[in-house]
Amino acid sequence: MNEDFWLILTVALVWALLAAVYALAPWGDMIGYARVWGVGSLLFLVLAGLLLVRGRQRHG
DSSP, rough: OOHHHHHHHHHHHHHHHHHHHHTOOOSSSSSHOOOOOEEEHHHHHHHHHHHHHHHHHHOO
16 A cells, blocks of 8 residues: 555545534535535545555555
8 A cells, every 4th residue: 555545545534524524514504515525535435445456456
């Protein structure tokens, strides 16, 4: 695993945290933003997975 994997994984976790914050926000009409952040988090998580698979293919 390289630095790119850890960077993208960190971004995915931050986006997931933001999705949770928007989903639980006390002010109204933020659930749409939670979905956007959640989908973005999933996309970054998939990208991290692809980087992990690619890194393992190169090294073994």
